[in-house]
Amino acid sequence: MEQRQIIENGVSRETFAWRWVTDRGVRIAAGLATLPLYRMLNAAALPGVAELVPADGSLLVVLKAGATIPTRLRDLLSSHPYDIALADARSHHDINVIFDGMDLPLVAERLGWPRSSLVEGLCAISFVVKFLGFQPGFAYLQGLPVAWHLPRQATPRKAVPAGSVAIGGAYCGIYPAAGPGGWHLIGRTETQLFNPLFSPPARFQPGDTVRLIAT
Amino acid sequence: MIVVIKPGFLDMVMDWGRPGFRVQGVPEGGAADLPSLVHANRLVGNPDHAAGLEMTLRGPVLRFPDGAKVAFAGADMGVQGDGVPLAPACLHVLAPGATLHVGVARSGMRAYLAVAGGIDVPVILGSRSTFLPGGWGGWQGRALKTGDQLPVGAEAGQAWDRLPGRSSRSSSVLRVVAGPQMGGFSDVALTSFLQKSFVVQSDSNRVGIRLFGPVLEYAKGELASQAVLPGAVQVPPGGQPIILGWDGPVTGGYPVIAGVITADLPNLAQLKPGDAVRFQAVSLEHAQSAWQQESTWLA
Numbered sequence: 176m177e178q179r180q181i182i183e184n185g186v187s188r189e190t191f192a193w194r195w196v197t198d199r200g201v202r203i204a205a206g207l208a209t210l211p212l213y214r215m216l217n218a219a220a221l222p223g224v225a226e227l228v229p230a231d232g233s234l235l236v237v238l239k240a241g242a243t244i245p246t247r248l249r250d251l252l253s254s255h256p257y258d259i260a261l262a263d264a265r266s267h268h269d270i271n272v273i274f275d276g277m278d279l280p281l282v283a284e285r286l287g288w289p290r291s292s293l294v295e296g297l298c299a300i301s302f303v304v305k306f307l308g309f310q311p312g313f314a315y316l317q318g319l320p321v322a323w324h325l326p327r328q329a330t331p332r333k334a335v336p337a338g339s340v341a342i343g344g345a346y347c348g349i350y351p352a353a354g355p356g357g358w359h360l361i362g363r364t365e366t367q368l369f370n371p372l373f374s375p376p377a378r379f380q381p382g383d384t385v386r387l388i389a390t
Numbered sequence: 391m392i393v394v395i396k397p398g399f400l401d402m403v404m405d406w407g408r409p410g411f412r413v414q415g416v417p418e419g420g421a422a423d424l425p426s427l428v429h430a431n432r433l434v435g436n437p438d439h440a441a442g443l444e445m446t447l448r449g450p451v452l453r454f455p456d457g458a459k460v461a462f463a464g465a466d467m468g469v470q471g472d473g474v475p476l477a478p479a480c481l482h483v484l485a486p487g488a489t490l491h492v493g494v495a496r497s498g499m500r501a502y503l504a505v506a507g508g509i510d511v512p513v514i515l516g517s518r519s520t521f522l523p524g525g526w527g528g529w530q531g532r533a534l535k536t537g538d539q540l541p542v543g544a545e546a547g548q549a550w551d552r553l554p555g556r557s558s559r560s561s562s563v564l565r566v567v568a569g570p571q572m573g574g575f576s577d578v579a580l581t582s583f584l585q586k587s588f589v590v591q592s593d594s595n596r597v598g599i600r601l602f603g604p605v606l607e608y609a610k611g612e613l614a615s616q617a618v619l620p621g622a623v624q625v626p627p628g629g630q631p632i633i634l635g636w637d638g639p640v641t642g643g644y645p646v647i648a649g650v651i652t653a654d655l656p657n658l659a660q661l662k663p664g665d666a667v668r669f670q671a672v673s674l675e676h677a678q679s680a681w682q683q684e685s686t687w688l689a
Contacts, residue, residue, distance in 0.1 A: 194570035197621040197649030198677035202570050213413075228412045228617035230641045235617030237412070240652075240685035243678065307415035308615060308641025311524055314415075315615070352524055369415075371514045371526045377414040 191252060200228075200237045201244060203252070209234050210305070210382055212252075221245045229306040229381050231315065265304075265382040270349070271390045272340050276360035282342070286323055294389055296320075297361070302347060302385040307377055312351035312369025314379035319347060331357035338363045340387065347387075351377075362387075391455055392505065394538040398450040398492060403509050403528035403540070404502075405441040408517035412617065412640045419519045419527070422596060422636050422659030423500050425556040426464035428688055430504035433461035433481045435547035438688065440508030441518035443534075445501045447662065449492020450534060452503075457486040458542065459506035459549050465498030465660060481551050498561070498660035507543035523597060523637055556687050561657035562665065564633075564650045565672045565680070569623060571645035574610040579629075582606060583647060584671055588631065592663040596637040598624075599658060601667065605629035608645045618642045621650035621658065623669075633658060653680035 192204040205212045213229040216236070223242035228235040236248065274294045276282075283290040302316035319342060327343045335341070335356035340349050343358030350356055351369035368378045379385060394401075404427065407420020421427040421444055428438045436442075443450075449467045454460075460482050462469055469476045470491040476482050478501075484490065495501065511518050511529050520528025529540060572580070588603035606629045618624070622634045624644040633650060634642070635658075648669065650658055661667055672680075 195567060195649065195674060196570055196617070196646065197619045198567050198651045198674060198681060199621075199649075200617070200619050202616060225409055226412050228640060230617045231614035233614070233616050235412075235619075237619065240688075241678075241682040306615075306617075306641065307413060308617070309415065309639050311411075311415040311521075354523070369524075371416075371521075371524070375414055376411065376416065376515060381413065 196235060200235045203234045203236065204232065205234050206232050213381065216248070219247070221247050224248070230308060231305065265380065265384065267384045267386070268379065269386050269388050270364050270366050272362040272364050272387045274340075274362040274389055276340065276362045278341075278359040279361045282325065282359050282361060285325060296323075297347070298387050298389050300347075300386070302387075304379045304381050304383040304385060305346075306381055307379070309348075310350070310352055310354055311371070312377040312379070313348055314368075314377070314383075314385075316347040316349075316379075316385055317345065319345060321345075325359060327357040328359065331355050335360065336363070338365060338368075340364060391542060392458075392509070392540040393453040393455060394450055394534045394536055394540075395453050395489065396451040396536060397534045398445050399448040400446040401450050401534040402444050402520040402522065402532075403441050403511050403518055404444040404520060405518045406439045407519050407636070408515045408527075411515050415640055416515060416521075417637050417640055418620070419521050419596075419637050420517065421502065421519075423464050423502065423656040425656050425684070425688065426500075427502040427504065429463040429479065429553065429555045430461045430502045431508075432553050433463075433479070433550055434459045434504045434506040435545065435549035436504055436506060436508050437547070440504065440543075441511060441528075442502050442504040442509060445492055445503065447499060448494045449501060451492070452490045454484045454488050454490070455486060456542075457488060458484050459545070460484060460490070460503060462492075462501055462503045463555060464501040465495040467495050467501045468493035479552065479555055481549050495662065499662040500659050505542055506545040506549060510541040510543040521637060556656070556684070561660045561667075563668050563670050564654050564658060565677065566623065566648040566650055566669045567672060567674050567677050569646035569648040570616065571608070571610075571613065572647055574608050574645055575625075575647055576607055576609055579606040579608070579647075583631075584669055587666045587668045590661050590663050590665045590667060594635075594663060596635045598635050598638055599633040599661065601631045601633065603630070606631060606647060610645070613643055613645055615641045615643045616646075618646060619649070621652065621655055622646045623648045623650065651677035651680060653677070653684045
């Protein structure tokens with residue numbers, strides 16, 4: 176119940192900082208309450224709200240044309256009528272990964288672990304999808320031990336192949352499509368992570384859990 | 391049907407875009423200068439959300455084997471139909487087999503061509519817009535090439551010879567509201583941002599409009615990724631600002647000093663490399679009333 180206490184405190188109006196992102200959205204610094212708040216507001220389907228976008232400890236409320244902040248949004252934030260149990264009812268994904276990323280030897284060296292133990296460690300983590308961004312279907316997977324948080328590469332690569340599994344900062348991520356990228360490449364998967372013809376188009380949704388399986 | 395005889399610099403099928411998929415990592419996209427696309431659509435009797443062609447800097451040569459009602463708006467590209475100059479913001483009826491030559495932008499950056507019936511490409515995630523960074527949407531997920539044959543839908547509505555467009559403003563001054571990390575910039579940086587001018591760089595595109603000007607120093611450290619919107623002015627470590635565009639990522643880790651107001655995004659769409667731009671601070675109330683006006687015209 177300690178967690179519930181923290182989150183309830185987080186949801187009280189006083190502890191949330193609000194900032195406008197252009198004139199179209201309000202960024203709520205919701206911290207640990209970001210995902211539960213996202214779910215709660217999503218279910219509330221407030222008029223005037225076009226989209227809700229969770230990110231790293233903050234939630235963006237995108238407004239519809241001409242709308243101001245709905246009074247009910249303020250009301251919902253100042254009370255806290257959401258259920259954190261909602262956060263548990265999500266899908267789990269096992270993703271087969273070939274751990275042959277070009278940065279894996281360097282990552283192992285920098286972390287001071289033998290490569291095999293590093294891979295074993297990565298496969299033991301139950302990652303949680305915190306949010307999607309950067310490119311369509313790119314999920315920020317939380318769960319790396321703090322000691323494994325490496326700064327991003329100073330110069331991003333111009334072309335990272337689709338399916339690359341990488342770590343950067345506090346997160347693990349899989350590039351759904353080829354493109355530039357500044358994270359450390361540790362492996363690759365053949366699992367398709369984004370298809371615009373699917374509904375929803377992204378395989379991973381906020382709150383889902385993900386485990387990497389070495390193959 | 392529209393046949394591409396010769397492509398322009400960057401011709402892409404665009405409509406209103408695909409709101410509602412940011413949580414999947416998918417930006418809204420759509421026509422950069424939306425009021426111009428809507429204006430052209432209304433002239434040919436299309437619904438506002440019909441797909442047209444967004445043409446950047448230099449336009450294509452197109453042939454219309456079946457003829458068509460067309461209109462164009464936005465940047466002035468000196469369009470000719472079978473060698474005859476065609477005025478912008480007017481309805482033109484092309485005879486079967488007519489050829490349209492779209493020239494180079496004399497003012498502005500992006501022009502929009504609407505054809506009665508709309509360009510009938512598949513709807514993906516609620517939109518016919520091209521998403522070039524992902525290679526999907528629009529016509530085969532890419533810019534037009536020689537030999538492409540674009541399907542056109544059935545004509546539906548009443549066409550008009552002329553219709554009033556949105557009143558245009560100078561695009562060299564963009565109005566901004568404070569950004570979420572404005573407080574982390576030094577007074578010197580804020581003063582430079584609002585008083586100096588910036589030049590649009592040639593590597594700008596629909597993902598981001600890169601500017602060159604005084605270095606804007608951010609005093610605080612690394613930032614957690616936050617959700618961002620088109621118009622957000624990000625400042626990467628080098629201190630040269632990038633205005634996020636229509637196809638820009640939905641989250642970003644760079645501090646956002648300010649946000650171009652929604653009503654000025656069409657003006658941003660008309661800035662081309664080499665143009666100078668300044669920022670003018672306005673209140674949130676000012677921004678929202680401007681947006682309200684814009685959406686009344688669009689509605």
